[in-house]
Amino acid sequence: MASTDPAVRTAAGRLRVAVPSVAERVASELRLQLAEGALLPGARLTESTIAEDLGVSRNTVREAFAELASERLVVRHPNRGVFVASLGAGDIHDVYTVRRAIEVSALRGGGSPEDVAAVRAAVEEGKRAAVAGDDEAGGTANQHFHGAIVAMAGSPRLNTIMAQVLAEMRLFFHKATADAYFYQHYLPDNEAICEALEAGELDRAADLLSAYLDRSEDKLADVHGESGTE
Amino acid sequence: MASTDPAVRTAAGRLRVAVPSVAERVASELRLQLAEGALLPGARLTESTIAEDLGVSRNTVREAFAELASERLVVRHPNRGVFVASLGAGDIHDVYTVRRAIEVSALRGGGSPEDVAAVRAAVEEGKRAAVAGDDEAGGTANQHFHGAIVAMAGSPRLNTIMAQVLAEMRLFFHKATADAYFYQHYLPDNEAICEALEAGELDRAADLLSAYLDRSEDKLADVHGESGTE
DNA sequence: AATCGAAGGATTGTTGAACAATCGCTAAAT
DNA sequence: ATTTAGCGATTGTTCAACAATCCTTCGATT
Missing domain, CATH: 1.10.10.10 (Winged helix-like DNA-binding domain superfamily/Winged helix DNA-binding domain)
Structure with a gap:
């Protein structure tokens, strides 16, 4: 950071x-x-x-x-x-482009059992947050999930890039955080991705993640919609 | 930049x-x-x-x-x-991890005809440099090639990340630049990748690029070999 | 002789004050 | 109403100073 x-x-x-x-x-x-x-x-x-x-x-x-x-x-x-900084529609798309590149690549490369365990831990963390109804905890758990995925690559540079991108997104997430179901909605995706990863089906996991990010971007673009572009 | x-x-x-x-x-x-x-x-x-x-x-x-x-x-x-900054063996691997993630992702996404034309132009630029025997021009042409690939994604953030990574590599390339055939050796790869891209075979192009980067990393690691790690 | 510790010098980290340049705004003038 | 001029405020940059920290050298101790 x-x-x-x-x-x-x-x-x-x-x-x-x-x-x-x-x-x-x-x-x-x-x-x-x-x-x-x-x-x-x-x-x-x-x-x-x-x-x-x-x-x-x-x-x-x-x-x-x-x-x-x-x-x-x-x-x-x-x-x-x-x-x-205030992110416009173009920035959102851009940020997700970066995330797709980095996360999918990291996921495709797979990781050690410890790395996979870290991903699993983030998934469970998200579930607990959902049960407790804590949206903020759910948000951080989600970030842990994606951070754990990137960490699999074992690349300090990718980690910092990811950290910066997540920090950028957090910048205007306050608006989206209001949506109670915003994070919980993605829990099944996280679970599915994690299972594919644990099963060693890296390509399938990567495809799931890619689709996940596409949907997430669309949703965020909808929530945003009105704010200034620059 | x-x-x-x-x-x-x-x-x-x-x-x-x-x-x-x-x-x-x-x-x-x-x-x-x-x-x-x-x-x-x-x-x-x-x-x-x-x-x-x-x-x-x-x-x-x-x-x-x-x-x-x-x-x-x-x-x-x-x-x-x-x-x-002085890059050690770990840094080299790390830089190439970033490049693999970004370049392969951008290539898989394809680009507009103008984007593809820019990649082609960089390939031809490299050929001219090889004919002229200008290694330095060959090096910059090679960077143009990879820059054009990333530019296909149309992402400002990916572009700056790529620019920074290339700047990092340039930092110790003086050692490798001495090798006369260093860049020319990759011309066939660039050509093949570009052809696959022009043919719309994005996955094949991406695979070629990935293999290309692997070989490039190995070669660079060999040339390096001895320098300090920190 | 080797190790340890205490000055010494040099460079960084940080502060505070100063000044020019530039900006946005307001008010006057056409 | 539009333009111009002036004004206040903030930034960009410089300069000078000082504390903190580091590396080195030298000397003292075992």
Whole structure:
């Protein structure tokens, strides 16, 4: 998620506890507020305001902005400021294009038994959330499911790309989260995909996932429908 | 490639000529030096030195570093400085995992006749370079080829991801570029893939590309072989 | 002699203040 | 009503300073 390593090895070889830089902490804080919906898409982030609120220098806020901008969570308008990114219809399709490419590829490659177990665990997590009627938990479980699929590829780069894409989607999911059945509706799909994966039928699992993503995109596009494109 | 848009629309609706910020210009300059091999992997980039050399503030250099770090062209070691990224064996495999996911997916999706024509153009560009014996031109033609494949997906995000990955690879390609036949060797593959694509046999084209990438990775791993892993 | 520990120097991380450039807005002028 | 000019605010960038941290060197100890 963060661009720099959490644990650093000093020259002497000792492992040092990672104490995130102030800029990274600011970025994390903003990331949190973005995920929580405290900062809505399109909202403006004034440097001086945030600097005061968080008790840091304006320059440090600036560095945090650079990090968030590289993650597309925020958009820089030169000389105008940074704004919380707002995804339009085109962006939704784009994000799903990325997800299709990454997730399907990872699923086709299969994974170790532990990797598969992680996918299964995410499925069960989703079921429990559904039983408890906890939509938010269902949402995170769903993200765990897809994260576990990508993790099968064992690729750090794919993992970070996936994490960023999911963070982007979380940006406007507040709207969709209201739909009570939004996540539960996908539970059978997750189950089917997981079963195919466990049975070693990778191609079938990949096809199921692909169809799953297509439907998910359509649904999200419907829910969205009206918001601004840029 | 750059994180901010090149052309910005002012509130009044007028189109403003994109004058890249100083930080972006510094980042571009460093990117250029990295691509040219003026800065070798592992080399240290001292803030004050670069600030003086380019006649900008240390703070601005810092912002440029943040951008390059987000592109993985440079690695930040907290309190130690930033270093030109050096790819180890694991990184090579990882980069190719990303490429397989993205390129194969884009190829499977097919594209418009114009998209296919762009792929064909890149193939011919590579042939001309081979005839002329220009290895460097052959290398860029090869990158155009793969870039055109990804462009078929019509996804801005996939395009930037691909661009970053290619930039990463260029980082240590200086070593491999020495091999005269390195790129030419792949020309038949490019031709075959392009023909399958033009024939509308997307699955076959995708399989060819996948095999191509596997072989390319093996070859690159061999050439590499000895360099540091971190 | 080898290991350990304590200065020393250098570089990064962060702050604060300053200033020019640019933007959006308001109000005046045509 | 449209355009122009001016104004306030915010960003972009620089500069200077200081604390924190690291690497190295040197010296002390066993």
